[in-house]
Amino acid sequence: MRFRVRPRQLARSLRELARREPQQVQDYLAANPQEWDRIAERDPYDAADVLEALPPETAAGLLGQLDAASAAEIVEEMQPASAAKRLLEMGPAQGGPMLEAMDADEVADVLHELDPEVRQPYLAALDGVMRRDVERFISYGPDTAGGMMRTDVAALSADLTTAQATKELKAMSETFDDLSYVYVVNADQQLQGVLSFREMVFASDDTSLARVMIRDPVTVGPEADREEVAELIQRFHLFAIPVVDSGQRLMGIVTVEEALEAIQHEAGEDMAVAVGAGSEESTYTGPATSIRMRLPWIVVNLFLATVVSFTIRALEGEIAQNVVLASLMPIVALLGGNGGAQALAVTIRAMAINQVPSQRIREVVVREFQIGLSMGVIIGLMSSAVAFLASAGNSRVAIAMGIAVFVNLAVGALAGAGIPIVLRRAGFDPALASNIFLTFFTDVLGFAGFLVVAAMLL
Known part of the structure; x- marks a missing residue:
C-alpha cells in the first residue's frame, strides 16, 4: 500500500491513522521509508504527532533514520515527556548529536523529564558550552522564567549610532526570525533599554542608541514563576519580556508564545490537582x-x-x-x-x-x-x-x-x-x-x- 498524495496531506493522514491504528502506520513506514523522509523534511509538526502515536521504540528507529538536524526539528515539536521516552530508546550515542542540534532550552525541557542519574549520560554527550547552558536551564526548573527563556536575543551596544545599528539589524535579520524587540546593552551586557524603531528612523545617523532607546523596560529575574511572567506580559501587552540576573545583565527573553503555553499548562495542572490527579501527570505518564x-x-x-x-x-x-x-x-x-x-x-x-x-x-x-x-x-x-x-x-x-x-x-x-x-x-x-x-x-x-x-x- 502506498498513498499517492502530497507530503503534508500524507503526514496528516498518517497522523490521524496513527491515533487509531498505530500498527498500520508502523507497517506502512517500514515498507515505504522514503515517505517518512518526505514527511520529516516538509512538516516536522505533523511528523511529531505521528511519532507520538507510535510506540517509543518504533519512533526512536524513525528518528534514527534522519540526520541530526531534521530529527531535532521534529523532537522540538513533541511534548517533552513523549520526547524523553523516544530519547531513552535512542540512547546517548544516537541521541546526543540530535540534542546538540536543538536549542538549549528545548533540550533542558526534554532532559528534565528524566531522573538525574539517567540524565547524566545525555549531558555528557553534549559539548561544553551546550552542556553548561542546558544544566543552567535545568537548575532553574521548567516553571520559572529561567527555564522558559530563550537565549538567542537580539541585542545591540548602547554606544552604536543609528547608522551603525541599521547595518547590524540587517545582519541580524539573517540570523533571528523575530526582531520585534531589539535590546540595548552596555559593555557589561547590562540591559539599558529597548530600541525604539520609530525614534531611530527619525534620528540623525550619528545619534547614539542611548538617546533613542526606551529606558527601564519591564523585566523579570530567572527565578520568577511562570504565573508572574504571564501576568506581566498580559498587563503590559508585550510580545516578549527580558530576563535579567541580579546584576541586570541580559540573560534571555520569554516570548508571549511561551507564556501562553505556560498559562495553558498551569490551567491543566490546576484542573488535575483539583480532582486529586497529579499536577505532573499526562497521557504519557506510566x-x-x-x-x-x-x-x-x-x-x-x-x-x-x-x-x-x-x-x-x-x-x-x-x-x-x-x-x-x-x-x-x-x-x-x-x-x-x-x-x-x-x-x-x-x-x-x-x-x-x-x-x-x-x-x-x-x-x-x-x-x-x-x-x-x-x-x-x-x-x-x-x-x-x-x-x-x-x-x-x-x-x-x-x-x-x-x-x-x-x-x-x-x-x-x-x-x-x-x-x-x-x-x-x-x-x-x-x-x-x-x-x-x-x-x-x-x-x-x-x-x-x-x-x-x-x-x-x-
Whole structure:
C-alpha cells in the first residue's frame, strides 16, 4: 500500500491513522521509508504527532533514520515527556548529536523529564558550552522564567549610532526570525533599554542608541514563576519580556508564545490537582506513577464519603417515615456541589493570575457568598415546586427542600471560594484536591441538612 498524495496531506493522514491504528502506520513506514523522509523534511509538526502515536521504540528507529538536524526539528515539536521516552530508546550515542542540534532550552525541557542519574549520560554527550547552558536551564526548573527563556536575543551596544545599528539589524535579520524587540546593552551586557524603531528612523545617523532607546523596560529575574511572567506580559501587552540576573545583565527573553503555553499548562495542572490527579501527570505518564499520584486522594475521598454515609444512616429513621425524601436528597447535594464548583473554578483561576492578594480575600469570599445566596433563593423556590409535585402536594416537604437547597448553595459557594484560600494559607497548592473537600461539605449538607430540616417540619 502506498498513498499517492502530497507530503503534508500524507503526514496528516498518517497522523490521524496513527491515533487509531498505530500498527498500520508502523507497517506502512517500514515498507515505504522514503515517505517518512518526505514527511520529516516538509512538516516536522505533523511528523511529531505521528511519532507520538507510535510506540517509543518504533519512533526512536524513525528518528534514527534522519540526520541530526531534521530529527531535532521534529523532537522540538513533541511534548517533552513523549520526547524523553523516544530519547531513552535512542540512547546517548544516537541521541546526543540530535540534542546538540536543538536549542538549549528545548533540550533542558526534554532532559528534565528524566531522573538525574539517567540524565547524566545525555549531558555528557553534549559539548561544553551546550552542556553548561542546558544544566543552567535545568537548575532553574521548567516553571520559572529561567527555564522558559530563550537565549538567542537580539541585542545591540548602547554606544552604536543609528547608522551603525541599521547595518547590524540587517545582519541580524539573517540570523533571528523575530526582531520585534531589539535590546540595548552596555559593555557589561547590562540591559539599558529597548530600541525604539520609530525614534531611530527619525534620528540623525550619528545619534547614539542611548538617546533613542526606551529606558527601564519591564523585566523579570530567572527565578520568577511562570504565573508572574504571564501576568506581566498580559498587563503590559508585550510580545516578549527580558530576563535579567541580579546584576541586570541580559540573560534571555520569554516570548508571549511561551507564556501562553505556560498559562495553558498551569490551567491543566490546576484542573488535575483539583480532582486529586497529579499536577505532573499526562497521557504519557506510566500507569504505576499515575496510580501512585491519584490513589492517596481517592483514599481521602473514601474516608470522607464514609463519613457522609454514616451521617445518612444516623438519620435513616426520617427516610423510613418519608420515602420521598430519599429521591430528593441527591438533588440537594448535586445543586450545592455544582454551585460550589463554579465558585471554586472562578477562585482558582483568579488565584492563578494573582487576582486574589491578601487584601482582596474578604472581597472575593463575600462576593461568592452573595452569589450563592442569590442563586439559593432562585433555585430554592424552583426546587420547592419540584418537591411539591414529587411528594403529591406535601407543602412541608416542599418547604424543607427549598430551605435545604438555599442553605447548600450558599454554603457551597462559600466553601468553593474558601477552600483554595485556606489551602494557600496553609502552604499548599490552592487547587490541591479542593474538589474532594468541596464535595464532602456539599454532600453532608445536601443529605444530612435536608433530613434535619425535614425532621423539624414533618
